[in-house]
Amino acid sequence: MHFSIQKNILQEAVSKVQKAVTGKSTMPILQGILIQAINGKLILLGSDKDLTIEATVDAEINTEGKIVVDSRLFGDLIRKLPNDNIEISTNENSTLTIKCLKSNATLVHMLADDYPAIPTIQEEKSITLPQNMLKNMIKSTIFATAHDETRPIFTGVLFEVKDNKVNLVAMDGYRVAIRTEGIDTNVELNNVIPGKTLSEVSKILEDSEEVINILFTTNHILFDLGKTKVISRLLEGEFIKYDSIIPKEYLLKTIARKDDLLNSIDRASLIGKEGKTNLVKLDIQEEKMIITSNSQLGMAREEININLQGDDLKIAFNSKYLMDILKIMDSEEVEMEFSTNVNPCIVKNKGKNNCTYLLLPVRMVE
Amino acid sequence: MHFSIQKNILQEAVSKVQKAVTGKSTMPILQGILIQAINGKLILLGSDKDLTIEATVDAEINTEGKIVVDSRLFGDLIRKLPNDNIEISTNENSTLTIKCLKSNATLVHMLADDYPAIPTIQEEKSITLPQNMLKNMIKSTIFATAHDETRPIFTGVLFEVKDNKVNLVAMDGYRVAIRTEGIDTNVELNNVIPGKTLSEVSKILEDSEEVINILFTTNHILFDLGKTKVISRLLEGEFIKYDSIIPKEYLLKTIARKDDLLNSIDRASLIGKEGKTNLVKLDIQEEKMIITSNSQLGMAREEININLQGDDLKIAFNSKYLMDILKIMDSEEVEMEFSTNVNPCIVKNKGKNNCTYLLLPVRMVE
Numbered sequence: 101m102h103f104s105i106q107k108n109i110l111q112e113a114v115s116k117v118q119k120a121v122t123g124k125s126t127m128p129i130l131q132g133i134l135i136q137a138i139n140g141k142l143i144l145l146g147s148d149k150d151l152t153i154e155a156t157v158d159a160e161i162n163t164e165g166k167i168v169v170d171s172r173l174f175g176d177l178i179r180k181l182p183n184d185n186i187e188i189s190t191n192e193n194s195t196l197t198i199k200c201l202k203s204n205a206t207l208v209h210m211l212a213d214d215y216p217a218i219p220t221i222q223e224e225k226s227i228t229l230p231q232n233m234l235k236n237m238i239k240s241t242i243f244a245t246a247h248d249e250t251r252p253i254f255t256g257v258l259f260e261v262k263d264n265k266v267n268l269v270a271m272d273g274y275r276v277a278i279r280t281e282g283i284d285t286n287v288e289l290n291n292v293i294p295g296k297t298l299s300e301v302s303k304i305l306e307d308s309e310e311v312i313n314i315l316f317t318t319n320h321i322l323f324d325l326g327k328t329k330v331i332s333r334l335l336e337g338e339f340i341k342y343d344s345i346i347p348k349e350y351l352l353k354t355i356a357r358k359d360d361l362l363n364s365i366d367r368a369s370l371i372g373k374e375g376k377t378n379l380v381k382l383d384i385q386e387e388k389m390i391i392t393s394n395s396q397l398g399m400a401r402e403e404i405n406i407n408l409q410g411d412d413l414k415i416a417f418n419s420k421y422l423m424d425i426l427k428i429m430d431s432e433e434v435e436m437e438f439s440t441n442v443n444p445c446i447v448k449n450k451g452k453n454n455c456t457y458l459l460l461p462v463r464m465v466e
Numbered sequence: 467m468h469f470s471i472q473k474n475i476l477q478e479a480v481s482k483v484q485k486a487v488t489g490k491s492t493m494p495i496l497q498g499i500l501i502q503a504i505n506g507k508l509i510l511l512g513s514d515k516d517l518t519i520e521a522t523v524d525a526e527i528n529t530e531g532k533i534v535v536d537s538r539l540f541g542d543l544i545r546k547l548p549n550d551n552i553e554i555s556t557n558e559n560s561t562l563t564i565k566c567l568k569s570n571a572t573l574v575h576m577l578a579d580d581y582p583a584i585p586t587i588q589e590e591k592s593i594t595l596p597q598n599m600l601k602n603m604i605k606s607t608i609f610a611t612a613h614d615e616t617r618p619i620f621t622g623v624l625f626e627v628k629d630n631k632v633n634l635v636a637m638d639g640y641r642v643a644i645r646t647e648g649i650d651t652n653v654e655l656n657n658v659i660p661g662k663t664l665s666e667v668s669k670i671l672e673d674s675e676e677v678i679n680i681l682f683t684t685n686h687i688l689f690d691l692g693k694t695k696v697i698s699r700l701l702e703g704e705f706i707k708y709d710s711i712i713p714k715e716y717l718l719k720t721i722a723r724k725d726d727l728l729n730s731i732d733r734a735s736l737i738g739k740e741g742k743t744n745l746v747k748l749d750i751q752e753e754k755m756i757i758t759s760n761s762q763l764g765m766a767r768e769e770i771n772i773n774l775q776g777d778d779l780k781i782a783f784n785s786k787y788l789m790d791i792l793k794i795m796d797s798e799e800v801e802m803e804f805s806t807n808v809n810p811c812i813v814k815n816k817g818k819n820n821c822t823y824l825l826l827p828v829r830m831v832e
Contacts, residue, residue: 173736173763180733195764203733207764367546367569370539397539398561398573 101165102189103137105157107181107200110142113155114175116328117146119300120153121171127216132168133175134215135188137161145218146171151297152218152331153304163189166212169196177205219331221322225287226315227261231325234312235305237268237279238298240455243424244270244277245295256335257298258342259321261289269342270295275421276342276458292339293321297332304328346458347444350437352410354384355450358434361389362426364402368393369419371400379462380419384438385412393419415441416462425457467531468555469503471523473547473566476508479521480541482694483512485666486519487537493582498534499541500581503527511584512537517663518584518697519670529555532578535562543571585697587688591653592681593627597691600678601671603634603645604664606821609790610636610643611661622658622701624708625687627651635708636661641787642708642824658705659687663698670694712824713810716803718776720750721816724800727755728792730768734759735785737766745828746785750804751778759785781807782828791823 117133125148134145142159145152167190178186181200188198196209238257246254251273258269266283269276301323305312313324316334323330365380372379372393383390384406391402415438426434431449438445441464447457483499491514500511508525511518533556544552547566554564562575604623612620617639624635632649635642667689671678679690682700689696731746738745738759749756750772757768781804792800797815804811807830813823 170763176736177733180729180736182729202769203730204767204769205733205737205764206766207737208762363546363548364569367543367571370542370546371571371573396574397536398571400572401570403568403570 101135101137101167102163102187103142103159103161104185104187105142105159107178107183107186109157109159110186111178113142113144113157114178116155116304117144117153118171118175119303120146120148120151120330122148122151125149129168129210129214130216131171132210132215133171134166134168134212136166136212138164138166145215147216147218149216150294150333151300153300154218154329154331156327165190167196168210168212168215169207173207177207219320219333221315221317221320221331223315224317225289226313227266227283227285227287227289228311228313229266229281229283230309231305231312232307232309233281235302235307237266237281238302238305240279240428241268241270241277242295242298242302243428244272244275244457246272253292253335253337253339255296256292256294256339258339259289259291259293261285261287269339271340271342271345274418274460275425276345276456277425278342278346278456280454280456289316290339291316291321292335292337294332294335297321297330301330304330345444346456347437347439347446349439350410350446351439352384352408352413352437354389354409354436354438355407355433356389356404356436358426358429358432360404361434362423364391364404365419365423365426368400368402369423371395371398372419378418378420379416380422381414381416381464383412383414384408410438413438413441414464415445416464417445417459418462421459425459429455429457467501467503467533468529468553469508469525469527470551470553471508471525473544473549473552475523475525476552477544479508479510479523480544482521482670483510483519484537484541485669486512486514486517486696488514488517491515495534495576495580496582497537498576498581499537500532500534500578502532502578504530504532511581513582513584515582516660516699517666519666520584520695520697522693531556533562534576534578534581535573539573543573585686585699587681587683587686587697589681590683591655592679593632593649593651593653593655594677594679595632595647595649596675597671597678598673598675599647601668601673603632603647604668604671606645606794607634607636607643608661608664608668609794610638610641610823612638619658619701619703619705621662622660622705623664624705625655625657625659627653627655635705637706637708637711637824640784640826641791642711642822643791644708644712644822646820646822655682656705657682657687658701658703660698660701663687663696667696670696711810712822713803713805713812715805716776716812717805718750718774718779718803720755720775720802720804721773721799722755722770722802724792724795724798726770727800728789730757730770731785731789731792734766734768735789737761737764738785744784744786745782746788747780747782747830749778749780750774776804779804779807780830781811782830783811783825784828787825791825795821795823 136143145154186200198205260267268279315322389406433450435448502509510521552566564571626633634645681688755772799816801814
């Protein structure tokens with residue numbers, strides 16, 4: 101193998117594929133990046149078996165070949181080289197020589213034949229979405245996935261396409277996040293994507309209308325950005341029927357300025373956090389909501405203006421969960437729908453039907 | 467106690483004094499900030515006994531008084547309040563009420579009488595320096611202090627004034643850092659200031675010609691910035707006579723572009739770092755320096771142009787120590803003076819006599 105490439109092009113490709121090299125696999129070769137010089141292209145690949153990222157870049161290929169090189173050492177070295185042409189070639193003794201101006205490094209490499217096979221994606225179903233739309237949808241739901249593995253399906257996000265809509269849904273037993281956008285397609289989909297995969301995809305997506313092509317097979321998903329591809333296994337098992345969990349009716353509804361609500365809960369939560377309860381109480385009255393929290397360290401009382409349709413209510417929440425929701429909402433005003441202080445609360449952007457958040461209250465001892 | 471103050475003014479003062487609340491003391495009251503409302507001023511004070519920071523701000527004092535409040539909780543709360551007028555008052559049950567617009571918090575406070583006495587500084591000797599000069603001098607030397615306590619004197623920086631010069635000197639057994647500036651004073655000083663103190667002072671100093679007044683007593687130092695004061699104990703014991711360690715003569719001298727040298731060592735060190743030796747070898751020849759490093763992971767060879775006065779030399783260093791020095795130097799070109807590969811190397815800014823760095827080589831096995 102022998103090729104030349106500009107440093108910044110190589111560095112960008114390396115840092116993309118490095119995101120899939122997590123070190124959580126027990127196979128030492130997965131600490132490496134697979135580098136393939138073939139057909140006038142350089143194809144880099146990083147993987148932890150569940151998630152694989154591939155980047156293809158143009159390079160001047162003198163001799164084709166493929167090797168595996170330690171991800172961290174190779175990545176650090178490329179990053180620190182001057183921004184000039186880099187020449188990389190293999191030697192007979194399983195080493196790789198990297199030359200750039202007067203810099204010269206020789207690294208031991210691993211064999212490409214030992215690298216595990218990457219799942220081949222035989223297209224079964226596919227859809228196309230603008231990158232910025234998908235990025236927003238991921239951000240709006242991923243926080244509600246579970247982080248422990250007791251119910252593995254909750255560590256993923258449901259990717260559902262039906263009735264000309266794409267829905268992303270995450271839940272962890274205490275809350276549900278649903279984000280919806282319109283899509284013009286006949287395809288129907290119902291797959292659960294690991295949260296870790298979507299988190300990495302989100303970092304690669306750009307804030308532009310450029311589209312991304314998403315392909316599904318029975319067990320895998322491929323996010324195809326042309327020069328960058330992300331392949332991930334899908335989670336097995338059935339996602340909860342979220343539709344049946346979301347209450348269709350409510351007894352009272354409040355409209356509040358999102359920042360007022362978020363900042364007030366944030367301050368009140370300082371007291372509860374110190375007391376390790378994380379509890380905030382909402383006292384919903386006509387025209388105002390009083391937010392309180394107390395612990396052995398003291399107490400906080402916040403008051404914000406609201407618009408109330410319906411009767412008064414006192415209800416308590418885990419402040420962190422409520423703030424998680426409010427932090428990622430993007431409208432100036434939020435609507436909250438309640439029934440009783442033991443029924444879930446629904447939070448929505450005011451006047452927009454693109455997201456629905458459900459949060460279970462905490463039972464108050466009074 | 468009862469006073470009013472603008473949020474941003476209070477927040478700035480709190481975040482200054484919080485720097486001295488390290489949590490390393492076993493006295494619970496030192497987790498708090500002492501707040502004193504007196505003579506139309508608000509005086510805040512944080513301390514870990516060794517280091518004390520005091521900030522004085524204007525406030526509208528309705529009733530004088532003093533209390534101690536938890537540093538983290540109070541600081542977080544003030545930071546999260548809206549930027550408006552804050553009213554703070556004590557209640558009869560050892561609590562403190564903080565009001566800002568519609569926010570209202572009540573915190574349990576501690577008693578000011580339980581707060582340990584802060585050393586009073588009876589001026590014995592003092593000097594005045596521009597803030598930016600002192601900030602630069604600290605940055606240029608503090609990295610060379612020792613971080614372990616086996617020889618406590620090495621955790622400090624010598625602050626020496628003599629012959630119309632102020633010298634800051636740090637060393638840790640492997641390297642010495644000396645930074646010198648001219649000063650017009652008759653005072654003579656020879657004190658060792660804890661590294662931790664200088665590190666915090668450096669964060670408070672501004673990049674301006676505004677002066678800072680520094681007062682010394684037998685056991686303490688006071689950095690007086692007017693509204694902010696930093697009081698620290700001095701380290702006991704005699705600092706090493708650094709003058710006698712610095713070689714006055716050399717056999718060869720190189721001049722190199724600092725960035726070339728730093729970047730080359732940085733890259734070469736990647737290989738040595740992986741091998742846990744941290745070793746880089748310099749092969750100094752006429753017109754060029756060849757920098758190499760090797761471990762079981764591979765090897766690196768870097769070449770830079772230099773100007774050499776004297777004979778060739780091969781010498782090895784701990785790459786981290788050499789980079790620490792080069793990173794904080796501010797001239798385009800650096801001079802290095804060598805004798806043999808077991809004698810210390812001296813590094814200086816080219817054409818400037820404001821700093822001297824000494825570094826011991828690592829003995830090469832060949």
